[in-house]
Ligand SMILES: Nc1ncnc2c1ncn2[C@@H]1O[C@H](COP(=O)(O)OP(=O)(O)OP(=O)(O)O)[C@@H](O)[C@H]1O
């Protein structure tokens with residue numbers, strides 16, 4: 001359904017060029033949900049925005065292909081790409097307040113797509129919207145239909161945003177932290193709905209979140225990003241129980257676990273690199289407990305193994321015997 005090949009995105013800033021996404025390749029099958037994890041600034045939002053063709057003006061794709069249902073979105077005309085994206089790709093943004101129109105009742109924003117893009121009648125599109133509002137867990141949907149964005153709570157706006165993204169029955173849904181603002185029961189309800197849609201109608205999903213538990217619950221496959229690159233990918237249960245990249249292991253060790261209340265968390269040492277001038281070699285080497293001299297330069301592509309996993313680390317066999325803290329250099 002979606003194949004991203006060697007995608008690199010640069011963003012111009014006052015201090016130079018940010019290498020926000022660097023040589024990322026990912027494949028998504030129909031009905032598959034791929035979780036994307038990684039610290040703040042690792043390029044997750046930039047990656048999704050590139051797929052959607054909504055990069056900031058200062059950003060541009062320097063290299064790569066984004067093939068969606070057989071069409072390379074970067075190679076066709078802007079008009080063609082917009083058409084494909086508008087009809088078949090939905091997106092839930094990180095910040096719901098900026099996504100909603102402040103002067104239009106939220107229900108009309110949900111029915112707009114079905115009305116004008118799917119060609120439904122006014123009544124029909126209203127019913128579609130009401131159904132979505134109900135499914136997404138909006139209490140008293142008939143009243144909320146007429147409300148404006150500022151009259152709703154953050155969690156409610158987030159759900160409206162999800163309803164809009166789903167309203168044209170997209171084939172692919174791009175989610176950027178869609179449930180961070182929601183309480184756990186609502187979050188659970190939405191994750192179930194998304195899972196059901198991918199099972200029943202083949203909806204494909206790229207699901208970005210900091211919350212590894214949400215990925216474990218929602219996505220069969222996970223890709224971990226670090227400093228603009230994918231450093232590990234594989235079936236979520238295996239990656240989370242036996243990570244093969246030290247960054248993934250560090251990420252997992254820094255998550256609070258209710259089963260270990262009171263036990264110390266082990267944050268990853270140091271800070272993510274400045275992407276104006278990322279470290280040479282493996283970008284994680286300055287923070288890595290496994291690092292050796294051969295990590296300092298060269299390329300570190302994501303290498304797949306027969307068991308459907310991939311890692312960019314060349315020393316992963318030493319993970320079991322190396323403590324998390326202290327760097328190897
Ligand atoms: N408009 C911009 N101008 C300059 N740099 C930017 C811009 N947008 C993003 N960046 C930089 O690009 C890199 C990737 O940012 P991005 O927002 O994609 O990360 P992210 O993984 O989504 O982070 P978060 O988890 O905080 O949302 C970061 O180094 C960020 O500082």
Ligand SMILES: [Mg+2]
Nearest residue numbers: 044045046094
């Ligand atoms: Mg982001």
